[in-house]
Amino acid sequence: MQRMIENLRIGPYAMRYSVFVPRLYNLCRSLGFERHRMLPSRAFCSDEGQGYPVILIAQHFGTFPFDHGRVGGKVSINRHGPYANHGEDLVIIQASHVGYDADSGRFGVYMRERTDGCGFGSNCGKLAAVLHWYHDEYKAARELIRFGRLDGEQVVYLDNQYLDDKRSEGLFPKLDLLVEGSSDPVRALATSKAFRASKNLREHLGADQWRDESQALGEHLNADLFTFQRQLSRDPEEHDILEQELLPAMPALVTSANPALDAARFVTQVEFDRCYRSILREPAYYGKNLLFISGVNIDVSPRSSFPFPLIKFVPWAAYAALRDGRKFLLEQAERTTAKSAGGKSGSVVVR
Ligand SMILES: [Zn+2]
Structure with missing residues (x-):
């Protein structure tokens, strides 16, 4: 189980949202998505810290993203139908999240600047509560x-x-x-x-x-x-x-040196698989362009001199189903292009 969790690697793949979102946008355009028909959606946890990626998505895609998620970074797969009705070129971004304090190198914590004493709180608080x-x-x-x-x-x-x-x-x-x-x-x-x-x-x-x-x-x-x-x-x-989703991984998580990080990695992997299968069964996506990407948000706890939150995205996997019939999966380890995975576009998703 630990090996499966660690399949989602962090270090080599983490990138700032200010780098990730324009790359994602360019990937969508290279797949034939049109700006005026694109509607992004996000399945993020409810924390206010996850608002910064939403602002960047809105900035680059020119529209506020559809809300496709629940606390903990679960995808609301029962919202596929309504979502598909709102656009022609669709981009689902799913991410579980984990806090990180760069000064101590600790995962699972985040400074709550708006509380008395500005102490550290659990992040993701939901996953911590479940654990x-x-x-x-x-x-x-x-x-x-x-x-x-x-x-x-x-x-x-x-x-x-x-x-x-x-x-x-x-x-x-x-x-x-x-x-x-x-x-x-x-x-x-x-x-x-x-x-x-x-x-x-x-x-x-x-x-x-x-x-x-x-x-x-x-x-x-x-x-x-x-x-x-x-x-x-x-x-x-x-x-x-x-909790149901995490149950098989619980022995690995409670014995882990970084339980919050590993919980976020595990949820992301399980959610990618679950949402991918729900997309395959969803008739509302027929005839649309769809790109689904999953990853982990690393919320770097703010230092007082930082004007904006620093959140990094660690991509895990992506799936595309295009109007012209092309379909492909991209794994995290793939540095290759969509072309080698069966498409004809040439953008790299993960770096
Ligand atoms: Zn959370």
């Missing part, structure tokens, strides 16, 4: 799953809650990777049980780490060793849609 419960569960499990020696034998101690498979939500350790075979506990304690440690765990932890006094598994509880389950709310205003 919160999972972080807490993981933090608890790092302490509650322990290892040590018992009567000379290497054992793993599991809190009783992790042995209750009737739970409807929580962190679920992969017992087969932690415990030897399907062995019964070697000892039942007041709130936990001790099991023979699995070969996997015995090999992972050096022989000198196994002591008579138990110690927390801590950082050794890596993303391969557990999953999460959660009862998701049905309230449409709640986290559900994003």
